[in-house]
Amino acid sequence: EAAQAVLDRARERGTTRLGVEAMSLLDAYGIPTPAGEVVDSPVDALEVAEDVGEPVVMKIVSPDILHKSDIGGVKVGVDHADVYDAFEDLVARARNYQPDATILGVQVQEMVETESGVETIVGTNRDPQFGPLILFGLGGIFVEVMEDTAVRIAPLAEADAREMTEEIQAAPLLSGARGRDPVDRDAVAETLCRLSQLVTDFPEILELDVNPLVVRPDGAVAVDLRLTIE
Ligand code: ADP
Ligand code: MG
Structure with missing residues (x-):
């Protein structure tokens, strides 16, 4: 099953803390999530952004960073033209916060309309x-x-x-x-x-x-x- 695979993969990595890289757990149980993916290069980030729309949300993905926005690790409303810079900046912020942090990548996510919510x-x-x-x-x-x-x-x-x-x-x-x-x-x-x-x-x-x-x-x-x- 898809959910089991997510948990097994984490265990293989030797981690007990999971974040947005495990969103498919929610998908597997029919809980709606925005379209998106975790990528490890700016080129892939742009490719995903072109699929999910404009603007997008980008987040650092690291088991060592619990509150992403506390370190500037969440960027809301990123235009496609800014995706490369945003990717580099998110990784730099994570490195700056903790030089030996494990960085799984950057999540590029569909932006959800929150005004009415x-x-x-x-x-x-x-x-x-x-x-x-x-x-x-x-x-x-x-x-x-x-x-x-x-x-x-x-x-x-x-x-x-x-x-x-x-x-x-x-x-x-x-x-x-x-x-x-x-x-x-x-x-x-x-x-x-x-x-x-x-x-x-x-x-x-x-x-x-x-x-x-x-x-x-x-x-x-x-x-x-x-x-x-x-
Ligand atoms: P963290 O809690 O680790 O700081 P979140 O992923 O919760 O990171 O993002 C922080 C805030 O950014 C959210 O509370 C929400 O207001 C906004 N946000 C995050 N993802 C989206 C999204 N896909 N669409 C719209 N707003 C978002
Ligand atoms: Mg949050």
């Missing part, structure tokens, strides 16, 4: 007593500060998942505060259920975060991924 986080954790937990909250940097998270024990039923989207304090943001269109709660609930299935199928996944899951009026898209395996 809300950035949320969906994640999982393993509790020694209860097993896999599923989490939902607002995404971005506020998630740690606000402690406004809904939690359930996996496996998750659709109704539980739906409830999670209603019980966080920030729930009104999903219902269309300030004249915005309400976002697609059903898509969130479905994503939570699919994630629950993923961690139930793979006990070796200790921890997983999709931050952000961009939720728009017409669906939800996972643009970032981080996980730890046993």
